[in-house]
Amino acid sequence: MNKAIINYITDELLNETLEDNLEVDDDLLGGGILDSMGMMKLILFIEKEFGVKVPPEDMIIENFMTVSHITTYLEKKIKLD
Amino acid sequence: MIKILPHTINFAASAYPEKEAFIYGKESLTYFELNKKTNKLASYLISHGVQKGDRVGVYLFRSIETPIAIYGIMKAGAVFVPIDPELPIARINFILNDCNINYVVTNPNLRKKHPKIIELKNPLKGFIGADLESDFNSITWPALFNTSIEKYSDVSLNEDDLAYIMYTSGSTGFPKGIMHTHKSGLSYARLSVNLFDIDENDRLASHAALHFDISTLGYLAGPLAKATTIIISEAHTKMASSLAALIEQEKITIWYSVPLAIIQLLQSNALNDKNLDSLRLVLFGGEVFANKYLSQIMNLCPNTHFYNIYGPAEVNQCTSYKVNTPPTNETIVPIGTVWEETEYLILDDKGNLNIDGDYGELAIHSSTMMKGYWNNQTLTNKSTYVAIEGEKEKKYFKTGDLVKKNESGDLVFLGRNDRQVKIRGYRIEIDEIEAALLKHKYIIEAAVVVLHKNVNEKEIMAAIILSKEENISLKEIKAHCYDYLPSYAVPESIEFMPDFPRTGSGKIDRIKIMNIYTNA
Numbered sequence: 001m002n003k004a005i006i007n008y009i010t011d012e013l014l015n016e017t018l019e020d021n022l023e024v025d026d027d028l029l030g031g032g033i034l035d036s037m038g039m040m041k042l043i044l045f046i047e048k049e050f051g052v053k054v055p056p057e058d059m060i061i062e063n064f065m066t067v068s069h070i071t072t073y074l075e076k077k078i079k080l081d
Numbered sequence: 082m083i084k085i086l087p088h089t090i091n092f093a094a095s096a097y098p099e100k101e102a103f104i105y106g107k108e109s110l111t112y113f114e115l116n117k118k119t120n121k122l123a124s125y126l127i128s129h130g131v132q133k134g135d136r137v138g139v140y141l142f143r144s145i146e147t148p149i150a151i152y153g154i155m156k157a158g159a160v161f162v163p164i165d166p167e168l169p170i171a172r173i174n175f176i177l178n179d180c181n182i183n184y185v186v187t188n189p190n191l192r193k194k195h196p197k198i199i200e201l202k203n204p205l206k207g208f209i210g211a212d213l214e215s216d217f218n219s220i221t222w223p224a225l226f227n228t229s230i231e232k233y234s235d236v237s238l239n240e241d242d243l244a245y246i247m248y249t250s251g252s253t254g255f256p257k258g259i260m261h262t263h264k265s266g267l268s269y270a271r272l273s274v275n276l277f278d279i280d281e282n283d284r285l286a287s288h289a290a291l292h293f294d295i296s297t298l299g300y301l302a303g304p305l306a307k308a309t310t311i312i313i314s315e316a317h318t319k320m321a322s323s324l325a326a327l328i329e330q331e332k333i334t335i336w337y338s339v340p341l342a343i344i345q346l347l348q349s350n351a352l353n354d355k356n357l358d359s360l361r362l363v364l365f366g367g368e369v370f371a372n373k374y375l376s377q378i379m380n381l382c383p384n385t386h387f388y389n390i391y392g393p394a395e396v397n398q399c400t401s402y403k404v405n406t407p408p409t410n411e412t413i414v415p416i417g418t419v420w421e422e423t424e425y426l427i428l429d430d431k432g433n434l435n436i437d438g439d440y441g442e443l444a445i446h447s448s449t450m451m452k453g454y455w456n457n458q459t460l461t462n463k464s465t466y467v468a469i470e471g472e473k474e475k476k477y478f479k480t481g482d483l484v485k486k487n488e489s490g491d492l493v494f495l496g497r498n499d500r501q502v503k504i505r506g507y508r509i510e511i512d513e514i515e516a517a518l519l520k521h522k523y524i525i526e527a528a529v530v531v532l533h534k535n536v537n538e539k540e541i542m543a544a545i546i547l548s549k550e551e552n553i554s555l556k557e558i559k560a561h562c563y564d565y566l567p568s569y570a571v572p573e574s575i576e577f578m579p580d581f582p583r584t585g586s587g588k589i590d591r592i593k594i595m596n597i598y599t600n601a
Contacts, residue, residue, distance in 0.1 A: 029316035030190060031142035031166060036319045037580045056349040061316045061323045
């Protein structure tokens with residue numbers, strides 16, 4: 001799961017290549033990695049790739065700050081479904 | 082008397098030392114702390130040779146250090162230059178060279194960029210707020226705040242000295258630097274405080290990044306009113322549900338942003354269950370706010386006052402219009418009338434005073450207007466209209482925006498001068514087409530561009546974003562256009578996009594859209 005998200009961000013969403021590889025704990029929202037358009041695309045990707053629906057009320061910083069936050073959120077979500 | 086911008090901090094610090102001046106997440110600064118920390122930064126800059134009038138860069142994401150940077154720089158007598166942290170390095174380097182910047186105030190979260198900037202050819206001598214691994218001159222924030230001030234005293238400035246330079250994209254492909262003085266910046270702050278009755282009980286949300294002129298309300302008018310400014314984090318600007326919660330928690334009283342930020346909040350539905358009673362004012366500007374969203378937010382906040390704000394960065398704000406009732410599909414929300422200390426003229430298409438008509442390019446003379454473009458007298462002259470009044474010359478800034486005066490005497494924004502195109506002899510307003518598209522209930526956003534197919538062939542193309550669940554055909558959209566537009570103005574091609582490319586300030590990047598489909 002981590003890997004798929006990291007690959008999508010690195011290949012599709014980054015405007016310039018990062019010096020180091022993107023890590024699961026890198027802050028995606030603090031600036032420099034994802035803009036608000038990138039975030040929308042990432043959510044669409046996640047919905048398609050993992051077959052979940054991300055409702056607006058789940059679109060909060062605590063769920064999307066880093067790749068590991070996203071996977072924690074998704075795992076919880078998939079279990080509930 | 083408050084004559085220059087940093088005086089506002091000194092005043093607020095003596096009147097309300099314990100009051101929070103700025104809040105960012107869990108961090109905050111009282112006016113006392115802000116005063117002390119800005120003195121330390123000013124004293125550091127002076128001791129490193131920064132002199133009155135020198136330019137100092139502010140290379141920061143939204144952060145609690147931003148107000149320290151801008152007021153510290155001004156207290157040193159220097160001019161602060163916001164640098165958008167999302168700019169490519171080459172563009173940053175252009176600004177450093179164009180403005181001859183020796184020192185840049187920054188934060189460790191840009192550490193990956195710092196070595197790249199040092200590597201390039203530019204006048205940079207040091208960073209403040211970086212934690213570099215190299216031995217390039219720099220000081221960390223904790224080290225700066227630990228210094229004890231020995232020889233700092235106010236640098237003597239007068240109101241015509243430069244306070245800040247804001248870079249904005251230029252049509253030549255190079256950014257142009259808009260020079261504001263202490264007078265123009267402080268006039269803007271003072272007129273805003275007067276018009277919107279901002280006082281020490283207000284809590285302003287600062288949503289825009291510093292390099293975008295909308296940010297000046299929070300950073301400049303906030304301290305003048307001794308109010309509290311809540312700097313919204315980068316993360317909050319991207320996650321609408323968190324942002325909605327923040328507005329409630331922080332009991333925001335004044336909100337000012339581009340319409341897009343409000344549209345994103347509406348689309349997330351996150352505002353619906355929030356208590357927004359404290360929100361007394363919503364100001365929006367920078368782009369036209371589509372009627373359907375404006376009415377939606379107005380219905381959601383029935384006790385809040387809404388103002389359409391207009392003004393290019395060159396003049397700060399210059400007109401405003403209070404929207405009293407939620408607009409319908411057919412309403413045209415004016416940009417209103419000029420505020421105090423401001424006069425306007427309407428020029429014809431040859432740049433002369435339009436004597437018989439109320440239609441043309443808006444030119445503004447105001448206490449809030451810029452001194453000119455940095456290092457570019459030619460462009461400054463080109464954008465200036467000189468009116469002779471008696472024996473005196475009066476300078477007006479030519480906005481490049483087309484306006485007309487309506488029956489009530491309010492100005493109505495018609496579009497950019499350069500957003501009017503001629504196709505097959507017909508004069509077409511791009512904004513009119515976009516407005517027509519937006520009347521369709523499934524179209525969230527629309528951007529119309531003109532594609533140059535061959536040397537003589539131009540074609541109108543509309544890029545649109547549909548609401549997520551809806552599916553409508555091209556045919557239906559075209560039929561909708563024919564309902565609202567003359568046939569020559571109906572877009573020849575329509576493209577669906579998941580979202581639009583946007584500029585650093587969140588405006589739709591129409592040039593990028595044009596390039597995508599020109600090459601396609």
